Every structure is written in structure tokens, then in C-alpha cells.
Amino acid sequence: xxxxxxxxxxxxxxxxxxxxxxxxxxxxxxxxxxxxxxxxxxxxxxxxxxxxxxxxxxxxxxxxxxxxxxxxxxxxxxxxxxxxxxxxxxxxxxxxxxxxxxxxxxxxxxxxxxxxxxxxxxxxxxxxxxxxxxxxxxxxxxxxxxxxxxxxxxxxxxxxxxxxxxxxxxxxxxxxxxxxxxxxxxxxxxxxxxxxxxxxxxxxxxxxxxxxxxxxxxxxxxxxxxxxxxxxxxxxxxxxxxxxxxxxxxxxxxxxxxxxxxxxxxxxxxxxxxxxxxxxxxxxxxxxxxxxxxxxxxxxxxxxxxxxxxxxxxxxxxxxxxxxxxxxxxxxxxxxxxxxxxxxxxxxxxxxxxxxxxxx
Amino acid sequence: xxxxxxxxxxxxxxxxxxxxxxxxxxxxxxxxxxxxxxxxxxxxxxxxxxxxxxxxxxxxxxxxxxxxxxxxxxxxxxxxxxxxxxxxxxxxxxxxxxxxxxxxxxxxxxxxxxxxxxxxxxxxxxxxxxxxxxxxxxxxxxxxxxxxxxxxxxxxxxxxxxxxxxxxxxxxxxxxxxxxxxxxxxxxxxxxxxxxxxxxxxxxxxxxxxxxxxxxxxxxxxxxxxxxxxxxxxxxxxxxxxxxxxxxxxxxxxxxxxxxxxxxxxxxxxxxxxxxxxxxxxxxxxxxxxxxxxxxxxxxxxxxxxxxxxxxxxxxxxxxxxxxxxxxxxxxxxxxxxxxxxxxxxxxxxxxxxxxxxxxxxxxxxxxxxxxxxxxxxxxxxxxxxxxxxxxxxxxxxxxxxxxxxxxxxxxxxxxxxxxxx
Numbered sequence: 001x002x003x004x005x006x007x008x009x010x011x012x013x014x015x016x017x018x019x020x021x022x023x024x025x026x027x028x029x030x031x032x033x034x035x036x037x038x039x040x041x042x043x044x045x046x047x048x049x050x051x052x053x054x055x056x057x058x059x060x061x062x063x064x065x066x067x068x069x070x071x072x073x074x075x076x077x078x079x080x081x082x083x084x085x086x087x088x089x090x091x092x093x094x095x096x097x098x099x100x101x102x103x104x105x106x107x108x109x110x111x112x113x114x115x116x117x118x119x120x121x122x123x124x125x126x127x128x129x130x131x132x133x134x135x136x137x138x139x140x141x142x143x144x145x146x147x148x149x150x151x152x153x154x155x156x157x158x159x160x161x162x163x164x165x166x167x168x169x170x171x172x173x174x175x176x177x178x179x180x181x182x183x184x185x186x187x188x189x190x191x192x193x194x195x196x197x198x199x200x201x202x203x204x205x206x207x208x209x210x211x212x213x214x215x216x217x218x219x220x221x222x223x224x225x226x227x228x229x230x231x232x233x234x235x236x237x238x239x240x241x242x243x244x245x246x247x248x249x250x251x252x253x254x255x256x257x258x259x260x261x262x263x264x265x266x267x268x269x270x271x272x273x274x275x276x277x278x279x280x281x282x283x284x285x286x287x288x289x290x291x292x293x294x295x296x297x298x299x300x301x302x303x304x305x306x307x308x309x310x311x312x313x314x315x316x317x318x319x320x321x322x323x324x325x326x327x328x329x330x331x332x333x334x335x336x337x338x339x340x341x342x343x344x345x346x347x348x349x350x351x352x353x354x355x356x357x358x359x360x
Numbered sequence: 361x362x363x364x365x366x367x368x369x370x371x372x373x374x375x376x377x378x379x380x381x382x383x384x385x386x387x388x389x390x391x392x393x394x395x396x397x398x399x400x401x402x403x404x405x406x407x408x409x410x411x412x413x414x415x416x417x418x419x420x421x422x423x424x425x426x427x428x429x430x431x432x433x434x435x436x437x438x439x440x441x442x443x444x445x446x447x448x449x450x451x452x453x454x455x456x457x458x459x460x461x462x463x464x465x466x467x468x469x470x471x472x473x474x475x476x477x478x479x480x481x482x483x484x485x486x487x488x489x490x491x492x493x494x495x496x497x498x499x500x501x502x503x504x505x506x507x508x509x510x511x512x513x514x515x516x517x518x519x520x521x522x523x524x525x526x527x528x529x530x531x532x533x534x535x536x537x538x539x540x541x542x543x544x545x546x547x548x549x550x551x552x553x554x555x556x557x558x559x560x561x562x563x564x565x566x567x568x569x570x571x572x573x574x575x576x577x578x579x580x581x582x583x584x585x586x587x588x589x590x591x592x593x594x595x596x597x598x599x600x601x602x603x604x605x606x607x608x609x610x611x612x613x614x615x616x617x618x619x620x621x622x623x624x625x626x627x628x629x630x631x632x633x634x635x636x637x638x639x640x641x642x643x644x645x646x647x648x649x650x651x652x653x654x655x656x657x658x659x660x661x662x663x664x665x666x667x668x669x670x671x672x673x674x675x676x677x678x679x680x681x682x683x684x685x686x687x688x689x690x691x692x693x694x695x696x697x698x699x700x701x702x703x704x705x706x707x708x709x710x711x712x713x714x715x716x717x718x719x720x721x722x723x724x725x726x727x728x729x730x731x732x733x734x735x736x737x738x739x740x741x742x743x744x745x746x747x748x749x750x751x752x753x754x755x756x757x758x759x760x761x762x763x764x765x766x767x768x769x770x771x772x773x774x775x776x777x778x779x780x781x782x
Contacts (some may be wrong), residue, residue, distance in 0.1 A: 006364065007364060007367060007368060007371075010367075010368050010371040010372065011371065013371075014371055014374060033742070044396075070398060077756050112529070114521060114523055114534075115528065115529025115531060115532060116519075116529075116531070117517075117531055117532050117535060118414055118416070118517060118518075118519030119405060119410060119414060119517075119522070120405055120410040121410060122405055122531070136519065138404060138405070138520065148778060259410075260407035260408065260410070261407075264406075264407035264410075264763060265406075265407055276406040277406045277407065277409065278408070278597055278600075278602060279408055279596075280596040280597065280599075280600055285600070288407070288408065342433075
């Protein structure tokens, strides 16, 4: 009995050691063979029923029966609901708009997770025309504490599942419906009544028209409430001294050339630095602060010359301090994609006219 | 009973024969040149800096491209090339070891995030290739043989993942960071390093050093150290003091600390009492000033190499500096060690993080150095090896490569096939 044990242990060791030594790089696993077409998989999956209905209504179901390859970004039914689209409201979207939106969810090539570059916001074409941005985080970096690094997000939307194989492509399951990008940042702002004060301010300072340009721009837009909370109404805004405040009262809300989504801070891994990412301009530093817990982020600005901006948290700049946040506003309404940039809505203003002391 | 036992030993015997695959010798290269390749990129990307390259590369020599011009194969592939380790020596440090990453990006999280994807810290590293012979008494086992002549060199930014280069998608393979052509001369030694010229604007390049140490005469009774500044343009957060940066013009001073046994006796946790004497002539002595960057030639400075008994105390080797931060008695060790101070010659200011000038204490144990996140320290310049029935201190040739906020040490062992005679 005892010897049997030795015998078994010896055999086990033999097997282990024989398999142990030579390490070869992993080959890419063979693509899962699935004879069903993309359409069949979507049709047979109850969780995708709303997307399937949309496909049928727009006639895109015929496209997906073709040879492909296609990669379809499919929001499941929960994703539709959490994006504020119920079965009822889905049926009320007019067919042309819906077709544009749904074809924005179709990438005319096969995209496997292992084949996506490991970087932030790499563009992929869609059938609709405008590109989608795929982000794969770095492995060795650390996530903001309390958040979970997700392996992939698209236009800031967390991906639930990748690599669902079909005969003519792949399906990627999304946790939200993608927004169809606006024609430009300017067009988005002009069509958003929520940001009408900000849009008017940009117009007065001559900053709005450049938002039609190539960019890319990230515009941090304080909403109308932010203006009202700081005692700025439309009449006061119309009377504002554009020369005195030219330098950064509103230009600090426009970042170029940048393009990023909120998830690039909260869901993506941050590099292993001791401080939050900072953009320096000649006059001020901009920080995007992801607080612990990681579900939101705050936009902050800090003057490099403390005599020009006075604000409640502003102290003489202390170089070497990794926490130069300055006054901040929460990114409350993130990720409005346009062809030449992204608009993130803020719930506050980071500079108000009264805090600007010496502003030329 | 006896049968079982003999089966047991038979099986044990078969372990020895069946355990490992034996490699066939790689064929010799005719008229070889010798190369060693490093990835010096220390940066990584975040949402505000996504114009930068992630520091995970594939080195390709003489790539083959498909119809669209995208490389899909090469004569030599050095895959999974991660950021180099702070210390590298005459032979690949991950030789016969697992090439799994251990967070060399200098992260300060505790504990560092373990990265389970393959990584090589250099080419050839542990690749199965023929390497350079001993030239000029220097151990060059970390330089690979390649056919001399003109070669196209390419570096691709690859993801941190398991698939090898050839299995990556076309999108991934088309992300070319460096593409250049170099002529390698027969019998010459080259070190190739991917460097960043301007991180804020995403500009990268290849630094090629045609090593002259194979042609120079070195005194066997001296240590040698050469400094070179391989930093690119300072980024805006370095200019504004958020990140360390050594400056464009660097003054370097050397101090040689010799442990004073008598004066240090009786030291304890509360009174560490480690006393060091300066070696005559090496007390904050100006060694050199680096005024240029990316120098292709290195000016090796001779430093004193002490006699063997300086490395022993009562017949036993002296101790290295403590790497864990938990040893309070003589934390800098009792071996003689060099301290180099580096400061910006144009603007000598103290480092806001440490309140001192940037300095490197060369007192650490080379065997374990890379496994720890350490600052302001690097391994001993005196290489202590167990050879010829005992420990001996060997003289070395050291190249200190300064990249923004860190100093990479490449140490080459001298005269390793004989006992030192000092």
C-alpha cells in the first residue's frame, strides 16, 4: 500500500516534469467555428431582441446575412433600458435615424479582442461612416482604488463580452447604446439647450467657430445651472467685458488636441504615477482628478501665477506638490462624441469672473 | 516490495532523462557583428497623453512585409521587449528563468501589480542564439551574433499579451515606432536602444552605440565608469517640477566610501553608527560634466580598484547595502561603495522629493537588485563572484545611462576567466 503511494507520486512527478520545461509563446487559439451567421445568433439570443427588432426595421438584417466579415457592437436589452430607450420609444425612432444609429454599431471587419491595439482610443471604421474608439487598458498600471479595470471600452461604454463568434464575424456585447456622433463639437453645443449659456459665452469670446475645425477638441461645458448658481444670467453674460476676460475665463474649457472619454480615467488603468494627469498651458495647469471610488471625475484648473486667478482653494503654487487640483467641477454629463471631439458636461464653473484678479 | 522500489528508482532515473528538452546548438553566424537591444522607454500612456507609445515593443531585423507594407515576419524577432531593467550585466539576467513581468515601470503601488504576460528586458536576453566571444577580456555573453552588413531595423509597438508577433492582428503589427537601416561591421559590438526624443509630441528614435570598449586598453587595476545622457526633451510636467528630470547638462561627482570598522563598532538600531571614510581623492570629487545628449562615444573614467582584502572582514565577504529598508544596522552595507551625485549644471537645485541632489549609492547586491523597487541606489561596481574556490572581487566596466529620472547601469565583467591579481 505504502509503495503504491510512492509509485503514484513518482508517476505524477514524472508527468509534471515532462510537461514542465519548454515554454513556447502561446499560439492564438483557433477561431471558434460557428456555422451560424451573426443574424441567427442575435435572433436566437433573447437578450438581444431589441437590437434584432431594430435590425429588422432598418433592413440591416439582410446586410448581416452577407459574407462579411462584420463585428457588431450589440447593446443587450438592459443596455437599451439603461440608455433610456424602452421597447416603446425604440419603435418611435424614425427609421432613417435608427438606421444611422444601428449601422454605427457595425464595424466592417473582424475585431477580436486579442487583435485590438493596447492603447487609449484607437479608431475603427463603421458602416455608418464615423469611427468608433476602442480602448484597451495597460496591464501593469493600477486602477483608481475601488474601480475595476474593464478589458475594453468603446466610446466610453463598458463592454460586457467580446469575441462572440459567428460564421461571418464577431459580436461584442455593450452595456449601453452608443450615441451617434454629432457633426462637430460646435453643432453639438448649438443643439443642446442645456449648455446655451456656455454656447453664448463662447460665441461672445469668438471661440465657438473654431470648434468646427479639425481638432480634436475636448470641451468641458458648464451647464446653465452652473452659470445661474454663480449669479451669471443672460443679461450679465451679454454685458461681459470680453477683452478683460479674454485670456482664460472660457478658453480654459477647451482642450486641444485631445480626445478622451470619462472611462479613460475611471475605468481605464492609470499609469503608475503619484499624481493625476496634468495639462500645462503657459498660464494654468489643468487636472482631471479621479477621486477614490473611481465612478466620476472632476475637472480642475490651477493658475501657475497665483496673482491672476483667485479661487477658494488657490494657494501660491508649490512645485513638487503632486496634488495641485485647484477649484474643480464634476464631469456630470460625460462622453458626447462629435466628429471632431468630445463634449463633457460640468456641474460647475472652475473660474468665475469675480475670481479673476489681474487678467490681461 | 523490492520490485516497487526498483520501479520507483527507475522512474526517478527517467525523470533525469525525460525532464527537459535539449536544444540543438544554433548554427554559427559567418562574419558576425554583435548586437544588444534595449527598450529605454519609461513612459506609459494615460488619457491626456495618448499620443505617446506604450513601452512594449517587438524588435525586428530585416522584416518581411505583406502587400500593404505591414511587417509580418523577420529574420530576427526580439518579441515582448519591455522596458529594460535598471541593472543589466554581461549575461542576460533572465537567463534560464521565467520571463514573466514584475512591474519594471517603476510603480509605487504596494505591492506592485504583478503582470503575467511575457516580457524580455533585452534582446538577445534568453533567446536561443549564438553570442559574442570574449573580446578584450570582456564577457560579452549578452550580445547576439548577427550577420554583418546592412540591415533594416524596425520596432513595433505591441500589446502586453501572450500571442507572438506573427500572430498579432494587422492593426497591431502596423504600429511602427522606428524604421531605419544600419550597417554593422564585422567583429564590432553595437548596443541599440529605443529612446524618446520628445515625449510630449510623441517623437521616438533609435540610439546606436558602436562600442569602443573592445578596442580600448583598460588598466586591470582600475574600475571604469562612463556616463551618458539618453534623455529626450523634458516634458511639460518635468519642466514644472511634477516629475524628476536630471537636466540637460549634468555635473557628476564621485565619493568612495570605505567602512570604518573600529568607529562603527557598537552600532545598534537606535544608534546605527555606521562610519565611512572617504578614499583619498574621492570625496565629492567632480568626475565629469555631461553637456551633450545621445553621445555615441563614452568617456570611461578610471576609478580606484581596491585590493582583495578590502572586500573581506575576518575572512568573510563584507555585506551589501540593505534593499528591504528593514535593516537598521549599517543599512548601506560594509563593502566599499561609490556614491555619485548628479545635478543640473545650469540650475543646481535640490530634488524636491528627497531634499538632496540626485544621487546613486552603488552598494546593492546585484543578484537581487532588479527584483525590488529601489530609488537612489544601484549595484556594487565591484563584482564579487565565487570563483576558484572562494569569493573574489572583479573589476568591471560600467556604463551609466541617464534617461530622464533614472540611471540604467550596464555592467560588464572584466577578466572573468582568471582570478584577479590585485
